[in-house]
Amino acid sequence: MKKLFWLFAIALIGVTVLPTIAAFDPVKTDHTASRMAPKSDAEGIQFTEASWKDILKKAKAEKKVIxxxxxxxxxxxxxxxxxxxxxxxxxxxxxxxxxxxxKMDMEKGEGPALAQVYPLEAYPTLLYIDGNGKILRKVLGLQTPEALIAIGKSVK
Structure with missing residues (x-):
């Protein structure tokens, strides 16, 4: 009788827990991958992917702020x-x-070296930098869309 009880208990656990485990897909829950994937058809900010050296050159050539x-x-x-x-x-x-x-992960790739040039106090840090590498404005923390546009206008 005890063997039958344990067999039934194990079967019940298998029926209720295994489908939940099988449904868990770490790829779907990895938000970092979707955060980093560029979307060319997106309405929002389009981020440039290049080396920092090339980004500085581009900013200088186009007379734009980074x-x-x-x-x-x-x-x-x-x-x-x-x-x-x-x-x-x-x-x-x-x-x-x-x-x-x-956008740059300051703990990977060129990020740690860049964090030496532009020391950070918190994440996120939003930096507005000219083509010579000089910080024009530094903003810490989460911003609303309206605040981010206002900050951008104050830099230009």
């Missing part, structure tokens, strides 16, 4: 900024026309 989103992959406010602010049409319209937009 907008740098300095973030970390684990940062909650950074993810909210990317999802709820950078994707807005009004923000994209303004920033795409006025700035060279760059």
């Amino acid at each position: 907008f740098l989103d300095a973030y970390a992959s684990w940062c909650g406010p950074c993810k909210l900024l990317q999802k709820n602010v950078f994707t807005k049409k009004a923000v994209g319209d303004y920033y795409n026309s006025k700035f060279i937009n760059v």
Whole structure:
């Protein structure tokens, strides 16, 4: 009788728990991958992917200011900024026309070296940098779409 009870208990657990585990797909829940994927048809800010050296050259040649989103992959406010602010049409319209937009994980790739040049106090840090590499404005934390546009206008 005890064997039958345990067999039934194990079967019940298998029927209720295994479908839940099988439904878990880490690719679908990895928001970092979707955050980094450029969307050419998106309405929001279009970020440039290039080396920092090339971005500085481009800013100088086009006489534009660089907008740098300095973030970390684990940062909650950074993810909210990317999802709820950078994707807005009004923000994209303004920033795409006025700035060279760059987002950089400050803990990977060129990020740590750049963090030595532009020390960070918190994430996200939004930097407005001229073609010579000089910081024109530094803003910390999550911003609303309206505030981000106003900050951008104050830099130009």
